[in-house]
Amino acid sequence: MPANFAQFEIDLVNFFKTNLILPDELPQWMKELGIIPQDEIISVDNIGAIDRNNKTDVLVTFKNSSPLKISVKLSNADYFGNWYGHNRFLEEFGLEPFTKLSIGITNWANEWIKHSNSNIFVGVSICFGKRSGNTALEFLDYFTSEDMRKIVVGADENSSSSANSLFISQTIPTSYNELFGNLKPINDDTLKEIGSNFKIACRPINPLTEGSNRGKNVYTKFQPYKPLSTQTTIVDKDELSMLGEFIPLTEANRLNHNHILNELQDVYKIVIPRKR
Structure with a gap:
């Protein structure tokens, strides 16, 4: 397990840099984002470290596909x-x-x-x-479900700073199969799951x-x-x-x-x- 979150992001960037070709099979949700199997990664950037307001922590850019914009969370992150x-x-x-x-x-x-x-x-x-406990207020008493989406995804979903996927783990993957096990789309189902607490x-x-x-x-x-x-x-x-x-x-x-x-x-x- 990495010593801190900043190192965790760096390690995830390095995973992509050492695995530059996507596998033959991708999750369906990635295909729906416009990501093509066997496409080549042309850059990986830790943009979360540049601006703390970015919802995307790791930006993966491909030769022929839409970008993968990952919000990274440790499993115990609240x-x-x-x-x-x-x-x-x-x-x-x-x-x-x-x-x-x-x-x-x-x-x-x-x-x-x-x-x-x-x-x-x-x-x-x-x-x-x-x-x-006693130090929490109900989010929907003050905001809307769309506001929650802004907090998780970002205000401008077309921007590279707004995330389209969520990686939750305590460890860095060693293969794409491991990555896909902890990577999920930020869609209505994911937001509903997050919104429960x-x-x-x-x-x-x-x-x-x-x-x-x-x-x-x-x-x-x-x-x-x-x-x-x-x-x-x-x-x-x-x-x-x-x-x-x-x-x-x-x-x-x-x-x-x-x-x-x-x-x-x-x-x-x-x-x-x-x-x-």
């Missing part, structure tokens, strides 16, 4: 849309769903901070994919223990009722919740957890220590 920022959200879904989701995330945050399993947090980021994953970030994730955009923010009289360090979520509440965002302004922490300290004299 997310199809990881860490959705504001700009990306607006490009794919628009402002109305953003506003609706911000209200939903705010309601969730004001309840979650009271939960025995929660830790201190000042904002909530989101991902899309598998999720269970497709959620909005709420990601509250604990400033005390998380570093880089504090730079992710949030969909709600903690708002104090008033500034404190003196600068006060807060590390307990219950102490924080007595000082204010979470409120929806009024605009998609790329607000992140660090921005909120800065404002709490500079304007409201609430200091929440951050992991360095």
Whole structure:
């Protein structure tokens, strides 16, 4: 098993580079995509590494066939849309769903901070994919089935960045037969299978223990009722919740957890220590 996902993609690219001629027999769905048996591969590119917004991770270009655009997932991977920022959200879904989701995330945050399993947090980021328990919202309460297709496939299905197939495995194939066993089309049946547990994953970030994730955009923010009289360090979520509440965002302004922490300290004299 590869050490990380980036290496897994590279290894899959290398599989195609060492198997440049397709076999005599292909799955029917590949033929329906316009891929011809025994065609020759002329290039293989790991375009997922170039832009994290690409749904295609590995792009296989043939001499005479339509391209194979593969979205790669490890078997234990939970997310199809990881860490959705504001700009990306607006490009794919628009402002109305953003506003609706911000209200939903705010309601969730004001309840979650009271939960025995929660830790201190000042904002909530989101991902899309598998999720269970109390940190998941129902996707179709805020989006449509077509929106789910955008997250899995991509917004423009004619673009090389939009995937037409899904490879799910923990190991790199050693033959085309092995590849075909874990490669499937992204069609209505596949989307229905994915959609059975497709959620909005709420990601509250604990400033005390998380570093880089504090730079992710949030969909709600903690708002104090008033500034404190003196600068006060807060590390307990219950102490924080007595000082204010979470409120929806009024605009998609790329607000992140660090921005909120800065404002709490500079304007409201609430200091929440951050992991360095």
